[in-house]
Every structure is written in C-alpha cells, then in structure tokens.
Amino acid sequence: MTLLDDLASLLGDELLIDDDARRSRARDTWPRSEFDQWQARLVLPAAIAMPSTTERVAETVRLCRAHGAPMIPRGAGSGCVGGVLASPDSVVISTEGMSGLRSLDPVDGLASFGAGTMGIDAENRVRQDGFTIGHWPQSIEISSVGGWVATRASGQYSTAYGNIEDIVYSVEAVLPDGSIYRSRPTPRASAGPDLRQLLLGSEGALGIITEVTFSLRPLPEPGVRQAFHFEDMATGIDAVRGVIVPGWLPPVVRLYDAGETRRHFRDHVPKGRCVAIFLHEGPPGHAALEAVAVAELCRAGGGEQADLGAVDHWFEHRNTVPTWTELFEQGLVADTIEVATGWGQLARLYTSVTDAISAVPKVIAATAHSSHAYRSGANLYFTFAAQPSGPEEYQSVYDACWTAAMQAATGCGAGISHHHGIGRVRRTWMADELGDAGVGVLRAVKAALDPDNLMNPGVLVPD
Amino acid sequence: MTLLDDLASLLGDELLIDDDARRSRARDTWPRSEFDQWQARLVLPAAIAMPSTTERVAETVRLCRAHGAPMIPRGAGSGCVGGVLASPDSVVISTEGMSGLRSLDPVDGLASFGAGTMGIDAENRVRQDGFTIGHWPQSIEISSVGGWVATRASGQYSTAYGNIEDIVYSVEAVLPDGSIYRSRPTPRASAGPDLRQLLLGSEGALGIITEVTFSLRPLPEPGVRQAFHFEDMATGIDAVRGVIVPGWLPPVVRLYDAGETRRHFRDHVPKGRCVAIFLHEGPPGHAALEAVAVAELCRAGGGEQADLGAVDHWFEHRNTVPTWTELFEQGLVADTIEVATGWGQLARLYTSVTDAISAVPKVIAATAHSSHAYRSGANLYFTFAAQPSGPEEYQSVYDACWTAAMQAATGCGAGISHHHGIGRVRRTWMADELGDAGVGVLRAVKAALDPDNLMNPGVLVPD
Numbered sequence: 001m002t003l004l005d006d007l008a009s010l011l012g013d014e015l016l017i018d019d020d021a022r023r024s025r026a027r028d029t030w031p032r033s034e035f036d037q038w039q040a041r042l043v044l045p046a047a048i049a050m051p052s053t054t055e056r057v058a059e060t061v062r063l064c065r066a067h068g069a070p071m072i073p074r075g076a077g078s079g080c081v082g083g084v085l086a087s088p089d090s091v092v093i094s095t096e097g098m099s100g101l102r103s104l105d106p107v108d109g110l111a112s113f114g115a116g117t118m119g120i121d122a123e124n125r126v127r128q129d130g131f132t133i134g135h136w137p138q139s140i141e142i143s144s145v146g147g148w149v150a151t152r153a154s155g156q157y158s159t160a161y162g163n164i165e166d167i168v169y170s171v172e173a174v175l176p177d178g179s180i181y182r183s184r185p186t187p188r189a190s191a192g193p194d195l196r197q198l199l200l201g202s203e204g205a206l207g208i209i210t211e212v213t214f215s216l217r218p219l220p221e222p223g224v225r226q227a228f229h230f231e232d233m234a235t236g237i238d239a240v241r242g243v244i245v246p247g248w249l250p251p252v253v254r255l256y257d258a259g260e261t262r263r264h265f266r267d268h269v270p271k272g273r274c275v276a277i278f279l280h281e282g283p284p285g286h287a288a289l290e291a292v293a294v295a296e297l298c299r300a301g302g303g304e305q306a307d308l309g310a311v312d313h314w315f316e317h318r319n320t321v322p323t324w325t326e327l328f329e330q331g332l333v334a335d336t337i338e339v340a341t342g343w344g345q346l347a348r349l350y351t352s353v354t355d356a357i358s359a360v361p362k363v364i365a366a367t368a369h370s371s372h373a374y375r376s377g378a379n380l381y382f383t384f385a386a387q388p389s390g391p392e393e394y395q396s397v398y399d400a401c402w403t404a405a406m407q408a409a410t411g412c413g414a415g416i417s418h419h420h421g422i423g424r425v426r427r428t429w430m431a432d433e434l435g436d437a438g439v440g441v442l443r444a445v446k447a448a449l450d451p452d453n454l455m456n457p458g459v460l461v462p463d
Numbered sequence: 464m465t466l467l468d469d470l471a472s473l474l475g476d477e478l479l480i481d482d483d484a485r486r487s488r489a490r491d492t493w494p495r496s497e498f499d500q501w502q503a504r505l506v507l508p509a510a511i512a513m514p515s516t517t518e519r520v521a522e523t524v525r526l527c528r529a530h531g532a533p534m535i536p537r538g539a540g541s542g543c544v545g546g547v548l549a550s551p552d553s554v555v556i557s558t559e560g561m562s563g564l565r566s567l568d569p570v571d572g573l574a575s576f577g578a579g580t581m582g583i584d585a586e587n588r589v590r591q592d593g594f595t596i597g598h599w600p601q602s603i604e605i606s607s608v609g610g611w612v613a614t615r616a617s618g619q620y621s622t623a624y625g626n627i628e629d630i631v632y633s634v635e636a637v638l639p640d641g642s643i644y645r646s647r648p649t650p651r652a653s654a655g656p657d658l659r660q661l662l663l664g665s666e667g668a669l670g671i672i673t674e675v676t677f678s679l680r681p682l683p684e685p686g687v688r689q690a691f692h693f694e695d696m697a698t699g700i701d702a703v704r705g706v707i708v709p710g711w712l713p714p715v716v717r718l719y720d721a722g723e724t725r726r727h728f729r730d731h732v733p734k735g736r737c738v739a740i741f742l743h744e745g746p747p748g749h750a751a752l753e754a755v756a757v758a759e760l761c762r763a764g765g766g767e768q769a770d771l772g773a774v775d776h777w778f779e780h781r782n783t784v785p786t787w788t789e790l791f792e793q794g795l796v797a798d799t800i801e802v803a804t805g806w807g808q809l810a811r812l813y814t815s816v817t818d819a820i821s822a823v824p825k826v827i828a829a830t831a832h833s834s835h836a837y838r839s840g841a842n843l844y845f846t847f848a849a850q851p852s853g854p855e856e857y858q859s860v861y862d863a864c865w866t867a868a869m870q871a872a873t874g875c876g877a878g879i880s881h882h883h884g885i886g887r888v889r890r891t892w893m894a895d896e897l898g899d900a901g902v903g904v905l906r907a908v909k910a911a912l913d914p915d916n917l918m919n920p921g922v923l924v925p926d
Contacts, residue, residue, distance in 0.1 A: 026492040026537070028748050042513050056619075070700070076588055083905070105805070105807065107805070107806055107807035108805035108806050108807050108840060109708065109838055109839050110840045111803070111840055112675045146797070149652060152652075152653035152654070152657075154651070154653070163651060165657070169839060175900060175903075177903075177906065179899070179900040179903060180898035180900055181898065181901055181904065182896065182898055182900075183879050183901070184896050184898075184901075185805070186803045186804060186805075186839035186840065186877065186878030186881075187804070187805065187837035187838075187839050187842075187878060188617070188802050188835065188837060188843065188878075188881060188882070189615075189616070189628060189803065189878040189879075189881065189896070190614060190615035190616070190664055190665070190880045190881060190882045190883060190884045190885075191878060191879060191880045191884070191885055191889075191893070191896045191897070192664050192665070192666070192885055192893070192897075192905055192923050193660055193661045193662070193663065193664050193665060193669070193895065193905070193908070194615075194628070194660045194663065194664065194883075195901055195905065196903050197656055197657045197660035197661075198656045198660075198904065198908075199656070200656065200657065201653055201654070201655050201656050201657065202655070202656055202657070206656070214812070215837070215838045215839040216838070216839075217710065217838065218524050218708060218709060218710075220710070221705055245572065245681060246681060246746040246747075247680065247681075247683070247745050247746040247749070248746050282710050283709040283711050283753075283756060284709075284756065285756065286710070286749070286752065289749065289752055293746060293747065293748065338684075340649045340650050340651055340652065341649055342568070342571035342573070342649075342650065343570055343571050344568065344570035344571050344649070348700070371619055372651065374650035374651060374678070375572055375650075375680065376571045376572050376573055376632060376650050376678040376679075377571060377649065377650035378650065379650075379651070413648070413653065414649065415647050415649030415651075415652040416652075416654060416656045417652060417653050418651060418652065418653060419651070419653045420653060421653045421654070421655075422653075422654055426654070430654070430655070433652070433654045434647065434654070434655075434658065435644065435645055435647075436645035437638060437642040437643055437645070437646055438645075438646070438647075438658055440638075440640075440642060441638065441644065441658050441661065441912065442656070442658065444908075444911040444912055445656070445661075445907075445908055445911060447911065448907040448908060448910065449904065449907055449910035460655050461655075
C-alpha cells in the first residue's frame with residue numbers, strides 16, 4: 001500500500017488530494033513563499049490530511065511515520081516566517097477539521113477549543129458567556145487558536161493580559177510518536193519542567209496541537225482611550241518606560257515612530273511627532289485612576305495630548321493584514337520584523353535597525369513601532385518596503401533587508417524574535433539567540449521526540 | 464587517578480571531604496531524611512564540591528561525568544521533598560561558592576546573582592537601589608536564588624507579582640554534558656520553546672543553575688493591610704474568587720481554615736471562623752482603591768472585618784520555618800503538602816484531603832490554608848501532624864499521610880504539587896500529573912540531556 005492509499009483508507013473524505021486544496025495549504029503567508037506562488041513556482045504537498053478528532057490526528061501521525069513521510073502541521077496559515085512550506089513528499093496535517101468550543105467552565109473561567117478554531121470565533125464564543133480570552137493578535141480574524149500556541153503568539157492587549165503563554169491553561173497535542181499528551185489542567189504547578197512550554201513555540205516541529213484551553217477574564221467595563229505625541233522615539237520610549245515601571249498596566253500601549261505616525265495618524269497628530277496610544281481597562285475605578293496617572297506621566301515625559309481620533313483610527317484598523325501579492329504587483333517587496341530588548345537599548349535598537357535596513361539598496365522605507373511593553377523592556381516592530389528593479393531582484397533585496405535587520409538587532413543584544421517565531425526566515429540567527437549550548441538543547445530535544453525528523457522539517461532547529 | 468584525586472587537583476580547597484561538611488550537605492529538609500539523620504543513619508556523599516565560578520562548575524561536571532560519578536546539585540538545602548539526598552558514590556556540587564551580586568542595571572531593572580546567593584541577601588541588596596525582587600517564599604532566609612529556580616518556587620506575594628517563572632529574566636546553567644547555557648536576556652521571545660522552562664523545576668536533574676537574573680520592581684509605597692473572617696472554607700474560597708476574577712490582584716491573599724486560624728490568629732479572630740488576610744500594593748492610589756473594593760467584595764461574600772492584628776501577626780512570623788527534629792523529639796511527625804486546582808473543585812479538594820489524612824491512624828491534625836490565587840483557581844497548603852507509637856512507626860505513618868493526600872488530590876483532579884516540587888516524595892504520582900505521554904516526554908528529555916543519568920538521579924523522573 002502506498003502512503004496515499006493508507007491515508008485514504010484511514011481518513012476517507014478527510015483526505016484531500018486535489019490541486020486547489022493542496023495549493024491553498026502549501027504555505028503560510030511568508031512573503032518569500034507568497035512570491036513563489038505569485039511566480040507560479042510553489043511546490044505542493046502530496047496530500048492534505050484534515051482529521052476531525054485528536055485520535056485521528058494520532059493515527060495519521062503514526063501512519064506517516066510508518067511510511068517515513070514528512071508531516072507539516074498547519075492551522076490557518078497566517079504565520080509570516082515560513083513555518084509552513086510543503087515539499088512534494090510531505091503530508092500537510094491541517095487542524096481545520098477540529099474547530100469549535102469543546103467545553104466552557106464559567107466557574108473556573110476556562111474554555112477549550114479545537115485547535116483549528118479561528119481566533120475571532122473563539123473570542124466571540126466566550127463573549128456570549130461574558131468572558132474574553134484577552135488575546136488580540138492583529139491576525140485574530142485569520143489565525144487559529146492552535147497556531148497561537150504553536151507560534152508563541154502575542155496579542156495587542158499583552159501589556160496587561162500577557163502573551164499566549166500567560167493565557168493558555170492547558171494544551172492537548174499529538175506528539176511525533178503518535179502519543180497524545182494532555183497537560184494537567186491546574187492553575188499552577190511545580191512538577192518538573194513545564195512541558196507545555198515545549199509546545200508553545202514548537203512551530204509544528206515537536207507535535208501537533210489539537211486542543212487549547214484558555215484561562216478567561218470576565219469582559220471588562222468599557223475602557224478609557226488616550227494618546228500623546230512626543231518629539232522622537234527616544235523621548236517616547238522613556239515616557240512609556242515611566243508608565244510601565246511603577247506598575248501601571250494599560251492593556252494597549254503602542255508607540256509609533258514619526259514615519260508610521262504620519263502613515264497611520266496624519267489626520268490626528270502633527271507631522272514629525274511620535275504618537276503613543278493607550279487603552280486602560282480593569283476592575284471598577286481602575287481604568288480612570290490609571291488614565292489620569294498615565295496622562296500625568298506622559299506630560300511629565302514631554303508628551304502632548306493627541307486627538308482621540310488617533311486611538312479610534314487604530315481600533316478601527318487594528319486587524320487589517322496586508323496581502324503581499326498586492327505589493328508585488330505594484331513592484332514592491334515588504335515585510336515586518338519584530339524584536340525585543342531592554343529599555344536601555346531600545347532607542348539604540350530603533351536607530352540601528354532602521355539605519356541598517358535603510359542602507360540596503362532599493363529600500364524606500366524602514367519604520368517601526370513598539371507594541372508590547374514589559375517591566376524590563378519592550379519590543380520594536382519594524383516594517384520595511386523596497387522597490388527592486390524587477391521580480392528577479394525581489395528575493396535578494398528581501399533577504400538583504402532581513403540580514404541587515406538581524407545583524408543590527410543581534411549587535412544591540414536584542415532577541416531575534418518577539419512574537420512571530422522563527423520558521424525559516426530567522427533560522428540562520430538561532431545560534432545568536434540560543435547560544436551554542438541552547439542550540440544543542442533544542443537539537444537534543446528535537447532528536448529525542450522526533451528521531452527521524454519527520455515533523456515539520458526545515459523550521460526552527462538550525463542545521 | 465581516582466575521582467577524589469582529580470577533583471582535589473581541579474578544585475583545591477573548593478573540595479571538602481571532612482565528615483562535618485559532608486553531613487551538613489547530604490540532604491535537604493525533607494522530613495524523611497531529617498528523620499534518618501536524627502536516627503544517625505544518614506548516608507554521606509563522597510565529597511562536596513564548592514566551585515567558585517561557572518567555569519569550575521563546568522569542569523567539575525565534566526570530571527564527574529568522566530568518572531561516571533553521580534552529581535547532586537545543592538543550593539541552601541531548604542527544599543522539603545527529598546530533592547537532595549546523597550549516595551556514597553556521589554559528589555554534591557554546592558552552589559555556596561557562587562554568591563553575591565554580579566550586576567545591577569537600574570534602567571532595565573535587572574539584577575544578576577550567583578546561584579548560591581541567599582534569597583534574603585539578594586532581596587536586601589536590590590533594596591539598596593530602590594528595587595524589590597518581589598519573591599517571598601517562607602524560606603527566604605534559608606533558601607538560595609538558584610534553588611528558587613530549580614524548584615520552580617512560589618513566593619507569598621505571588622498573586623500580584625507572579626511565581627519565580629514570572630520574575631526570572633534569564634538564567635545561566637551548566638548542563639549535564641558540561642556545556643554552559645545562558646538564556647538570551649530579553650523581555651520576551653518567540654524563538655522556539657522557552658528553554659529556561661526546562662531549568663525551572665529541573666530539581667538538579669537537567670543541569671546546575673549557576674546564575675539568576677531577576678526582572679525587578681521598584682519598591683512600592685507602603686501597602687494597605689486588611690483581614691476578614693468567614694463562616695467556613697467554602698464561603699471564604701468563594702469570596703477570594705470574587706476578588707480575583709474581576710482583576711484585583713493583592714500581592715498577598717491568604718485564607719486559613721478554622722483549625723489554622725485558631726492555631727495562628729486566636730487573639731484576633733473568633734473561634735471557628737476562617738480568616739482571609741490581604742496586602743494591597745501598587746502604583747500611587749491603586750492600593751487604596753483596591754482595598755476598598757476588596758472590603759466590599761468580602762463583606763458581600765459573607766465576611767466580617769477582622770482585627771488588623773491578625774495581618775500584623777502573619778507579617779511578623781511569615782518566615783518562620785519549623786525544624787522537624789524538634790517535633791520528632793516530641794514524638795510527632797508532620798509535613799506540609801501543597802496542591803492546586805480550579806475554583807470549582809477547591810472546597811471539595813479541601814474536604815477530601817483533610818478527611819483522607821485525618822482517616823490515617825495516629826493522625827492528630829490535618830489543616831490547610833490557601834496562599835496563592837489565580838484567575839482560574841488557587842492552591843491549598845495542607846499541614847498534617849501525627850503521633851506514632853514510637854520512632855519505628857514514623858516512616859509508615861508519614862508515608863500513609865502522603866499517600867492519602869495524593870490519592871485524594873488526584874481524585875479531585877488537582878495537580879500534585881503547587882510549588883514545593885517533586886523530589887522523591889511525589890515521584891510515585893508523576894504519571895497522574897503528566898500522563899503517560901508526559902512522562903514519556905520528561906524521560907526523553909532527561910535521557911537526551913543526561914544519557915548516563917548522573918545528574919541528581921532518583922528525583923523527579925519516575926522509574
């Protein structure tokens with residue numbers, strides 16, 4: 001029996017082999033593979049498995065393993081770092097067949113969803129019961145809850161509500177050997193290493209996440225919005241630090257450089273200024289108290305109150321995700337690169353990376369904003385655009401921008417990825433991130449759990 | 464050359480082989496091994512290595528590995544689950560030689576300490592610069608910062624400030640192969656699995672933590688203290704849930720059952736009542752706002768304001784740690800067992816475990832308090848005492864109490880350890896905690912990183 005025969009006999013109509021199905025699931029939204037698709041040279045997988053239960057995922061994994069077939073776990077495909085990319089002999093195992101609410105416990109504030117549930121559907125479902133997940137990635141309308149875990153995602157409300165690792169209560173996953181792992185559903189444990197953390201950020205290389213349970217929050221009262229603009233990024237960074245360090249935690253804290261402020265908020269903020277927008281939420285009375293305190297801190301830090309329309313504009317457009325192909329057709333390549341570092345290095349990181357990208361020939365824009373703040377530092381989320389001479393230059397210009405940014409970032413001591421993950425685009429710099437010993441640990445864990453390297457080969461783990 | 468010759472030549476006076484040195488570091492404060500010491504039948508290790516630098520730790524590890532000698536990493540020995548227990552052929556690698564501040568960055572709010580630094584010394588040091596670590600285990604005066612990481616510790620202020628995994632910024636460790644791992648010092652990363660999490664809770668079985676960097680908080684303004692007493696634990700649990708779920712986060716939230724309330728707070732709380740004590744801290748204005756809101760919620764939940772002396776009493780005695788030998792001499796065996804579960808099961812867990820322990824012959828007390836609260840649940844921290852007929856019964860009575868508690872806890876779906884770790888005393892129940900697939904992952908990781916099982920054999924990983 002061939003692999004496809006065996007899969008068909010196991011999965012029936014949960015196996016797709018038509019071209020359309022394979023083409024639409026052969027990649028994520030990494031610009032490089034979108035470019036390949038645009039150029040009609042995308043490689044398709046052998047088949048798409050879309051098992052509807054965890055047990056069927058496990059059987060699919062065991063079958064692929066028996067045939068030595070590479071497996072590519074895939075959620076909704078909104079990842080942007082090349083975490084999903086088919087090879088001709090591979091089977092894409094999609095979580096699309098496992099979606100929807102599995103249980104909701106209003107006393108403990110827990111909701112379990114099949115991994116393929118779309119983020120926005122999960123959020124809307126818990127809202128019916130008066131809860132919020134509190135995780136708002138820009139991709140919420142096009143990403144799955146399993147993908148959030150697999151990529152160790154961040155949401156726009158992270159400054160108060162944490163990143164995905166702070167919101168996930170328990171996970172269920174099929175491991176590379178076909179066994180089913182379910183983490184103990186408890187609020188906290190000291191029972192050895194937290195094994196969930198091997199799945200958070202595993203990018204499909206250590207297993208397939210099949211179910212995610214979130215620790216919910218009650219829907220808060222309507223929040224308070226405000227915005228301030230600053231002379232430059234360094235001043236804005238100091239002001240945001242001045243808000244966070246004493247313990248204020250607005251769910252949304254975003255600081256845009258002058259270029260992005262102009263691009264997004266030109267109707268609301270004077271030219272050349274850097275805008276910081278805040279959303280305050282919390283238990284009764286907290287948001288009002290915090291808003292007043294933050295306003296005082298921003299003014300003391302050189303900020304001037306900005307038109308509230310800036311915040312409203314962001315809220316209206318915050319889930320908009322661009323399509324790379326639209327840009328290709330205009331002769332442009334672009335991407336985003338998010339990294340993080342301590343407060344003391346943040347202004348230098350901003351300058352170093354934007355300068356480094358700007359120095360790449362054909363680059364026409366390199367800007368940034370900070371969207372996630374922590375006690376000891378924050379992220380910077382860079383956007384670049386370039387206008388190569390023609391499609392034959394797209395890849396080299398794109399790669400040159402990434403190399404420039406990563407070298408500048410690691411040169412400042414920054415981490416190489418704040419929240420998009422590693423995939424293929426950042427793999428070269430994993431030794432900078434983890435050190436030789438850390439790469440050794442990652443390789444050892446991968447080899448121990450997936451000795452034949454069949455689970456999403458090519459991502460995350462450096463060669 | 465024998466192992467001891469080689470070690471002496473490497474370490475000089477950083478190797479101790481005298482009986483006193485070996486006896487005082489042959490164990491942690493697990494009641495069972497303290498009992499063995501009291502009975503003068505404690506096994507001593509071959510030697511105590513006390514390397515003063517990370518590089519020397521690495522050389523010590525490589526040397527022990529070359530000789531096939533078991534290594535037992537040890538901090539200050541305040542662990543209470545049998546995580547440190549010598550065998551005659553083993554080398555205890557103590558972190559005592561690596562203590563003190565290594566760096567302090569006031570801008571990022573980061574402080575790095577040698578792993579052997581005592582907790583209270585680290586806290587006092589950062590206070591000189593206006594910071595707090597915010598981690599207050601009861602053992603703070605007798606535990607080391609490396610031990611906090613190795614045991615995945617919790618502190619008394621965890622409800623607002625998090626547990627050790629929320630406070631640690633980066634770690635340095637010597638891995639079982641003698642390589643030195645340093646996690647990238649960034650505020651957050653999506654760069655594969657968070658490898659620090661393999662060391663958090665590793666209990667010496669996956670490496671030796673040599674340095675810990677904390678993300679600090681500025682010292683808060685003096686907080687607001689208050690206490691309320693409730694009719695029973697179920698009512699108190701509901702009230703605490705009513706405080707936590709809307710988003711209030713007092714650093715200290717402790718609810719004692721009637722037995723412990725009587726034992727500790729008899730001068731301040733009416734007999735038969737369960738007291739809840741709160742400490743509120745935060746940025747300016749927050750503590751006052753929270754205190755008023757929490758008082759209203761507690762009263763609405765059936766609470767009556769308690770004498771503030773109860774809170775003061777707790778603050779005065781909160782770092783007192785009993786000595787088991789004092790109890791042995793009085794004919795008593797005792798221990799504490801902390802577990803955690805969701806809000807909805809907490810009252811049942813309280814009753815099940817206290818009933819199960821109370822049913823063990825010779826038991827004279829089984830009480831509990833809850834000391835760490837989360838959005839979706841909380842811990843319970845049980846204390847038992849028994850009066851066996853004589854020392855020959857100490858061990859069997861002790862074991863029977865643990866078995867009764869663990870069976871009752873797992874029967875309620877609780878996690879088997881909230882913060883003390885696994886060590887030897889809980890190893891039997893690791894399959895309940897992790898499931899078969901989880902045990903498989905833990906074993907695979909252990910085998911991958913420590914193929915000869917030389918690093919603290921006998922703890923954590925089930926046989």
